[in-house]
Amino acid sequence: MNTHSIRFRLTVWNAGLLAGLIVLFGVAVYLGLSHYLEWTLRETLSQQAKQIGETWLGEVGVSGESYVSEEINEHLSPKVNGRFVRVTRADGSVLFLSDEPENKRFDPTRVPPLKAQISQASLRKEHLTQASVLMIFALPFNAKNAGKYVIEVGASNHEIERVLHGLLLAIGISLPAIVAIAIAGGYLLMRRALKPVDEITQSAERISSRNLSERLPVAQTGDELERLSVGLNRMITRLDESFQHINRFSADASHELRTPLTILRGELEAAAQQSQITPELRETLGSALEETERLSRIVESLMAISRLDAGEARVEHTHFDLGELTSSTTEQMRLLAEDKDIALYCEADERVGVEGDRARLKQVIVNLVDNAIKYTPPGGLVGVKVFATNGRALLEVIDNGVGIPGEALPHIFERFYRVDKARSREMGGAGLGLSITKAIVTAHGGQVRAESVEGRGSQFLVDLPIAGKLSN
Amino acid sequence: MRLLLIEDEEKVARFIVKGLTAERYAVDVASDGDKGLELAQTYSYDLIILDLMLPGMSGTEVLRHVRRRNERVPVLVLTARDALTDKVQHFEIGADDYLTKPFAFAELLVRVKALLRRGAVSRANILRVADLEIDRLSQQVRRGGQKVELTGKEYALLEYLMTNAGRVLSRTMIIEHVWDLSFDGATNIIDVYVRHLRNKIDEPFERKLIRTVRGVGYTIGREEGL
Numbered sequence: 274m275n276t277h278s279i280r281f282r283l284t285v286w287n288a289g290l291l292a293g294l295i296v297l298f299g300v301a302v303y304l305g306l307s308h309y310l311e312w313t314l315r316e317t318l319s320q321q322a323k324q325i326g327e328t329w330l331g332e333v334g335v336s337g338e339s340y341v342s343e344e345i346n347e348h349l350s351p352k353v354n355g356r357f358v359r360v361t362r363a364d365g366s367v368l369f370l371s372d373e374p375e376n377k378r379f380d381p382t383r384v385p386p387l388k389a390q391i392s393q394a395s396l397r398k399e400h401l402t403q404a405s406v407l408m409i410f411a412l413p414f415n416a417k418n419a420g421k422y423v424i425e426v427g428a429s430n431h432e433i434e435r436v437l438h439g440l441l442l443a444i445g446i447s448l449p450a451i452v453a454i455a456i457a458g459g460y461l462l463m464r465r466a467l468k469p470v471d472e473i474t475q476s477a478e479r480i481s482s483r484n485l486s487e488r489l490p491v492a493q494t495g496d497e498l499e500r501l502s503v504g505l506n507r508m509i510t511r512l513d514e515s516f517q518h519i520n521r522f523s524a525d526a527s528h529e530l531r532t533p534l535t536i537l538r539g540e541l542e543a544a545a546q547q548s549q550i551t552p553e554l555r556e557t558l559g560s561a562l563e564e565t566e567r568l569s570r571i572v573e574s575l576m577a578i579s580r581l582d583a584g585e586a587r588v589e590h591t592h593f594d595l596g597e598l599t600s601s602t603t604e605q606m607r608l609l610a611e612d613k614d615i616a617l618y619c620e621a622d623e624r625v626g627v628e629g630d631r632a633r634l635k636q637v638i639v640n641l642v643d644n645a646i647k648y649t650p651p652g653g654l655v656g657v658k659v660f661a662t663n664g665r666a667l668l669e670v671i672d673n674g675v676g677i678p679g680e681a682l683p684h685i686f687e688r689f690y691r692v693d694k695a696r697s698r699e700m701g702g703a704g705l706g707l708s709i710t711k712a713i714v715t716a717h718g719g720q721v722r723a724e725s726v727e728g729r730g731s732q733f734l735v736d737l738p739i740a741g742k743l744s745n
Numbered sequence: 746m747r748l749l750l751i752e753d754e755e756k757v758a759r760f761i762v763k764g765l766t767a768e769r770y771a772v773d774v775a776s777d778g779d780k781g782l783e784l785a786q787t788y789s790y791d792l793i794i795l796d797l798m799l800p801g802m803s804g805t806e807v808l809r810h811v812r813r814r815n816e817r818v819p820v821l822v823l824t825a826r827d828a829l830t831d832k833v834q835h836f837e838i839g840a841d842d843y844l845t846k847p848f849a850f851a852e853l854l855v856r857v858k859a860l861l862r863r864g865a866v867s868r869a870n871i872l873r874v875a876d877l878e879i880d881r882l883s884q885q886v887r888r889g890g891q892k893v894e895l896t897g898k899e900y901a902l903l904e905y906l907m908t909n910a911g912r913v914l915s916r917t918m919i920i921e922h923v924w925d926l927s928f929d930g931a932t933n934i935i936d937v938y939v940r941h942l943r944n945k946i947d948e949p950f951e952r953k954l955i956r957t958v959r960g961v962g963y964t965i966g967r968e969e970g971l
Contacts, residue, residue, distance in 0.1 A: 531845075532757065532846065534847035535754075535825075535847035536756040536757055536760070537847070538848075542760075542851070542961065543760050543764060545958075558959075559958070559961075563959060563960040565847070565960065608934070612937045
């Protein structure tokens with residue numbers, strides 16, 4: 274999973290925010306509920322304490338202390354209800370102490386006696402044991418003609434704890450579940466929302482200088498993504514226009530150069546035809562003709578490149594065997610190698626089918642093999658290989674010649690680039706051979722790469738989409 | 746033989762006319778499409794050389810009109826564009842051959858001659874230049890009565906030179922004809938082959954038959970002139 278993707282980050286942020294909010298909400302509910310429960314308990318306890326005081330203890334002077342104890346046991350039944358009830362006289366002696374409740378939550382005898390007389394009603398917590406905490410409401414009471422008492426009514430806070438514990442449990446279980454659902458749902462929603470982005474990306478990847486007439490799909494959603502694709506499409510339109518402009522210029526320029534070149538060549542040839550001219554003049558005219566031819570070749574090549582770049586040149590579209598084409602072409606060039614005493618090896622797998630312009634691809638082979646022979650000294654080796662791998666057809670041309678300096682390597686496919694100015698001109702090149710090679714390969718949906726160690730040799734690798742193994 | 750040249754570039758027309766006249770052809774020139782079509786429909790020409798980029802009616806239109814009247818006259822198209830689409834399209838309309846500017850006049854001449862004799866010439870089995878002879882049936886080569894062994898490509902090159910003996914063949918023509926490479930690269934493969942061929946048929950003899958014409962190409966035979 275790509276942790277840098279918008280989808281991932283937004284999902285994580287959303288889930289984090291949601292989890293934080295739920296925790297905050299849980300804390301608020303927990304505090305509110307615990308406060309409410311304690312308040313309710315205090316109300317109940319204080320009411321019972323008042324009941325004890327006003328109903329029974331108020332009459333203690335008349336009906337006696339044992340009556341009070343009986344009434345408390347009978348009406349409040351602290352044993353059954355799990356209540357702690359204690360009535361203490363002014364001298365600290367205990368008038369009434371409830372029994373241990375049936376649920377045995379606490380032991381009433383362990384509640385420490387009151388240390389001093391209290392003058393105001395109060396609520397306190399007694400920690401009897403680790404597990405048993407008692408909430409005790411103490412109420413001072415003046416009985417008619419019978420002196421002062423303190424009434425204490427208490428209850429284990431176990432009930433409160435239980436409710437709060439249940440709440441914690443509910444939050445603890447539901448939080449991860451809710452967050453998990455939010456993550457999954459958010460992730461799916463984001464994927465739906467971002468799907469157009471994927472489509473835009475894929476379409477944009479497909480568009481290169483050769484298919485600038487294509488446009489990105491525009492979803493009519495009126496959202497940011499529609500604006501993005503519309504904006505990108507406008508940019509592609511502008512690129513397309515400037516590319517067309519450049520290509521039209523190259524084509525026009527080449528075209529305009531041809532006519533004067535034709536005239537120049539024709540006139541020179543006609544002049545050289547004259548039988549009465551001196552050998553020196555014939556030599557001069559011949560030299561001028563050679564240069565005219567070179568100029569024509571450059572114009573030719575430039576036009577070829579601009580047309581290939583414009584995607585016009587793939588008219589001949591056949592399915593053929595690259596291996597067969599390579600071995601036959603290499604065979605045709607064998608003499609060039611033999612002439613320089615270079616060993617030329619060709620190891621071409623057959624039935625490596627590719628689709629495209631056979632003549633153009635033949636030119637690629639000729640250019641690469643011709644280069645390898647040119648830049649390999651006598652006694653060297655040139656190897657040509659064709660094979661299929663991973664759905665690609667590969668053509669490899671290796672030599673152990675002079676190689677290409679590291680700083681020149683990134684530029685060798687540029688137009689008019691020469692590694693060694695003096696040397697390559699002497700060999701008649703214009704620095705366009707590799708540009709044409711690249712333009713042809715690119716027009717066929719392939720790639721060409723070069724690797725080289727200066728003084729050790731070079732390797733050129735052409736990588737074309739395979740068009741299936743030829744059946745025959 | 747009467748030829749019609751439809752070409753608006755005056756200078757191009759001039760050297761073509763000059764060259765063809767020297768080869769004893771009668772050449773009429775039209776400098777635009779309308780005039781060219783008028784001439785083509787008025788007279789019966791043996792061959793029309795047609796430039797595509799013309800003022801007024803375009804070369805393509807002229808070709809269409811000529812072919813609509815079902816004229817069987819051979820048409821050689823000249824163009825400053827060499828897009829393959831153009832080539833295919835014009836062969837479909839009915840051009841017989843196609844030459845891209847700039848071209849060597851020698852090449853134009855070879856194509857003109859080829860178009861004019863199309864179908865009419867029985868190709869001789871034995872070709873001779875001085876004391877060099879080749880037998881096209883057995884593919885045997887003899888110089889001064891002695892048998893010369895050639896490789897397949899060397900033979901193809903020699904045969905092409907000999908069928909056009911006395912005429913200069915450009916490297917473009919040779920590479921297209923002998924190597925079926927449809928491009929004009931910087932490769933010097935032709936020069937290497939010619940050298941090998943010379944070693945075999947010229948080296949041992951005093952009289953050299955294959956000549957280099959600088960800036961144009963190679964020829965075999967006649968020594969006078971170029």
